[in-house]
Amino acid sequence: MTFEKAKVLKAVEKFLSQGKINAAIKEYRQIIExxxxxxxxxxxxxxxLARSGEKEEAITCFxxxxxxxxxxxxxxxxxxxxxxxxxxxxxxxxxANKLADLYAAQGLVVDARAQYLxxxxxxxxxxxxxxxxxxxxxxxxxxxxxxxxxxKLAEGYLKESMPAEAVNAFxxxxxxxxxxGAFEKSLDAYSxxxxxxxxxxxxxxxxxxxxxxxxxxxxxxxxxxxxxxEGPDDPELLSMLAQAYIDAEDPAGAERATTLxxxxxxxxxxxxxxxARVYLKxxxxxxxxxxxxxxxxxxxxxxxxxxxxxxxxxxxxxxxxHVASLRLLxxxxxxxxxxxxxxxxxxxxxxxxxxxxxxxxxxxxxxxLVRLAPDEPRYRERLNLIGGxxxxxxxxxxxxxxxxxxxxxxxxSFAMGETATETSEAEVAxxxxxxxxxxxxxxxxxxxxxxxxxxxxxxxxxxxRIESASKIxxxxxxxxxxxxxREFAFGDEEIAHATTDKLETAxxxxxxxxQSMMRQELEGVDFYITQxxxxxxxxxxxxxxxxxxxxxxxxxxxxxxEETQKPEATAAPDHSxxxxxxxxxxxxxxxxxEFRVEAEGEHAASNEDYETHYNMAxxxxxxxxxxxxxxxxxTAAGLTGSADGTARYFQCCNMLGHCFLQKGxxxxxxLWFKKGLETPGRSxxxxxxxxxxxxxxxxELGDLTRAVEVFTEVYGLDVGYRDVADKLRDLQSRRAAQxxxxxx
Numbered sequence: 001m002t003f004e005k006a007k008v009l010k011a012v013e014k015f016l017s018q019g020k021i022n023a024a025i026k027e028y029r030q031i032i033e034x035x036x037x038x039x040x041x042x043x044x045x046x047x048x049l050a051r052s053g054e055k056e057e058a059i060t061c062f063x064x065x066x067x068x069x070x071x072x073x074x075x076x077x078x079x080x081x082x083x084x085x086x087x088x089x090x091x092x093x094x095x096a097n098k099l100a101d102l103y104a105a106q107g108l109v110v111d112a113r114a115q116y117l118x119x120x121x122x123x124x125x126x127x128x129x130x131x132x133x134x135x136x137x138x139x140x141x142x143x144x145x146x147x148x149x150x151x152k153l154a155e156g157y158l159k160e161s162m163p164a165e166a167v168n169a170f171x172x173x174x175x176x177x178x179x180x181g182a183f184e185k186s187l188d189a190y191s192x193x194x195x196x197x198x199x200x201x202x203x204x205x206x207x208x209x210x211x212x213x214x215x216x217x218x219x220x221x222x223x224x225x226x227x228x229x230e231g232p233d234d235p236e237l238l239s240m241l242a243q244a245y246i247d248a249e250d251p252a253g254a255e256r257a258t259t260l261x262x263x264x265x266x267x268x269x270x271x272x273x274x275x276a277r278v279y280l281k282x283x284x285x286x287x288x289x290x291x292x293x294x295x296x297x298x299x300x301x302x303x304x305x306x307x308x309x310x311x312x313x314x315x316x317x318x319x320x321x322h323v324a325s326l327r328l329l330x331x332x333x334x335x336x337x338x339x340x341x342x343x344x345x346x347x348x349x350x351x352x353x354x355x356x357x358x359x360x361x362x363x364x365x366x367x368x369l370v371r372l373a374p375d376e377p378r379y380r381e382r383l384n385l386i387g388g389x390x391x392x393x394x395x396x397x398x399x400x401x402x403x404x405x406x407x408x409x410x411x412x413s414f415a416m417g418e419t420a421t422e423t424s425e426a427e428v429a430x431x432x433x434x435x436x437x438x439x440x441x442x443x444x445x446x447x448x449x450x451x452x453x454x455x456x457x458x459x460x461x462x463x464x465r466i467e468s469a470s471k472i473x474x475x476x477x478x479x480x481x482x483x484x485x486r487e488f489a490f491g492d493e494e495i496a497h498a499t500t501d502k503l504e505t506a507x508x509x510x511x512x513x514x515q516s517m518m519r520q521e522l523e524g525v526d527f528y529i530t531q532x533x534x535x536x537x538x539x540x541x542x543x544x545x546x547x548x549x550x551x552x553x554x555x556x557x558x559x560x561x562e563e564t565q566k567p568e569a570t571a572a573p574d575h576s577x578x579x580x581x582x583x584x585x586x587x588x589x590x591x592x593x594e595f596r597v598e599a600e601g602e603h604a605a606s607n608e609d610y611e612t613h614y615n616m617a618x619x620x621x622x623x624x625x626x627x628x629x630x631x632x633x634x635t636a637a638g639l640t641g642s643a644d645g646t647a648r649y650f651q652c653c654n655m656l657g658h659c660f661l662q663k664g665x666x667x668x669x670x671l672w673f674k675k676g677l678e679t680p681g682r683s684x685x686x687x688x689x690x691x692x693x694x695x696x697x698x699x700e701l702g703d704l705t706r707a708v709e710v711f712t713e714v715y716g717l718d719v720g721y722r723d724v725a726d727k728l729r730d731l732q733s734r735r736a737a738q739x740x741x742x743x744x
Contacts, residue, residue, distance in 0.1 A: 076619035217247035251278040289324035321352035666700035
């Protein structure tokens with residue numbers, strides 16, 4: 001036999017009109033049996049079961065719908081259904097936890113906190129302190145600026161032998177203190193975390209950040225030295241140690257740490273730039289040039305010459321005749337193939353070397369100038385005067401007129417410590433066809449197995465270079481007497497260049513006005529009172545009074561709170577006894593109580609906004625949860641205003657009017673419809689529609705005179721609008737009958 005759903009629905013309507021609830025339930029069961037995806041029928045079945053006292057079965061119906069919405073990520077509808085369940089099964093921890101998670105996802109901090117407190121309260125009554133702490137941690141996450149609570153949570157975790165959770169809580173507290181500029185407290189929190197977990201990277205980074213902010217980065221370096229000694233092959237620890245020395249302005253220590261970091265991964269060569277900057281800041285120009293000389297080849301290979309130029313130019317700005325810096329500059333210009341700048345730099349180099357009495361450096365510059373400009377007699381004359389061409393037998397490269405035959409050393413060859421291709425003396429002698437740069441000081445090759453302790457023993461010798469007999473091997477001895485001078489093989493480079501653009505955006509939340517904040521808080525107080533959270537309500541009112549001053553609305557809530565507590569006075573001893581029976585730890589009790597009395601002083605920083613409340617209210621209205629819908633619409637209206645220039649306030653007024661009409665409260669509906677009509681900037685069509693609704697509200701209220709007046713205005717604007725003509729005729733007829741009846 002075919003199931004006729006329409007026929008069954010008609011039967012349901014008939015039974016409901018006759019008040020036969022059980023018969024209607026039976027019909028709805030048939031619908032669900034044949035179509036278990038009919039959520040509307042399932043919802044109606046749940047409502048009827050609840051009316052008939054079958055709460056558990058009603059909860060089963062609502063739970064199916066709620067889970068469906070939650071799985072489909074219809075968060076607002078899921079919340080609405082769980083609220084229906086909550087009314088049937090108040091303070092159930094499972095329902096409260098699901099509601100709290102959903103509220104948190106929507107940014108409804110006040111409601112999420114209230115539900116989490118229900119869950120935490122159940123756990124504490126049972127003596128399940130670990131579970132309570134986990135829930136309280138969720139509450140703390142709702143208010144990340146409450147750092148003191150996190151410290152207490154951390155102590156609670158320690159008492160419950162939960163060190164990993166305690167470490168995370170200390171780290172989070174340290175992070176918040178650091179962001180708020182409380183550097184001493186931040187350092188204390190991070191230090192407690194490192195005592196529990198010595199090699200925890202986030203904790204060590206936090207210690208470094210806090211020490212740096214306090215100007216005591218050397219203390220962080222001391223702590224990190226110990227960590228590195230226990231884990232010498234950890235690149236992250238080495239990187240932190242190098243940064244600690246940079247922040248402490250200890251370039252020698254930073255160089256040692258960076259050297260070991262390079263032995264692990266040569267791609268970290270850019271860390272030497274920070275070292276060079278510290279040397280430069282301290283006025284150690286020779287050391288700065290030496291560091292730049294060590295990394296110039298991979299930086300050129302990576303097309304990072306601009307960073308090099310900035311530092312070299314800064315060196316020369318301090319000392320325009322600094323020989324080592326001029327040699328670096330000449331290398332950069334050669335790599336750029338800028339022969340005009342190269343020649344000018346070589347001339348400066350020759351002059352500076354002559355003034356400093358550095359004959360070999362002058363011969364070096366003049367040799368390159370002769371090869372660059374063989375027709376210029378003055379270069380050759382001066383070169384012959386001081387000893388002629390520089391004809392070293394050291395390793396180097398030569399470049400013939402075709403520059404592609406002598407490529408620039410690759411980054412890979414630099415990382416591996418490879419040397420340039422050797423050239424014969426005959427090739428060196430052929431100055432008419434070659435332009436040669438000889439390597440005066442070759443790259444150091446670092447042993448990747450070197451320990452940090454060994455590097456600590458590394459010393460800087462008299463010529464300013466790092467020496468360590470066991471860990472660093474030199475390919476050849478330097479020829480130049482200037483400790484920071486290096487020579488490079490110049491040639492043609494074929495380097496791939498890749499860039500990546502990164503865009504960052506940040507959202508800024510609009511904070512509500514103090515008046516709207518207080519309205520929101522008072523609505524929260526109303527919720528606490530109705531849900532039985534007397535302590536939270538009382539403390540919130542005290543805080544509101546301190547923050548906003550005395551207010552009649554606050555006094556009225558206090559009176560309401562006193563009235564609701566009178567019949568519950570006998571139950572108070574049982575509440576405290578439950579905690580005692582559970583054996584709750586005193587520290588945990590303190591945390592729990594602090595959460596319970598915490599006010600929403602920084603509520604404006606939450607993610608609650610107009611759209612969230614308006615959408616939530618709409619979902620409640622669709623579920624016929626009118627009280628909740630009204631609350632959310634009122635909150636949304638409080639977050640906007642009649643003069644905000646948008647239709648938002650107008651929409652709230654309209655929806656509130658309809659909700660109150662649906663609840664059978666036409667007087668309240670009239671109030672909100674009139675507020676909507678007073679909203680500036682609305683179109684004639686919008687105002688006409690709301691006037692029609694106002695007339696209907698007056699009709700429901702029984703005020704036929706005002707109803708006729710309003711409908712007459714609508715009729716005067718548009719005689720064909722909806723059924724206004726029929727409405728007006730009917731109202732006039734009823735009013736006449738009413739007057740006649742009164743006359744008799």
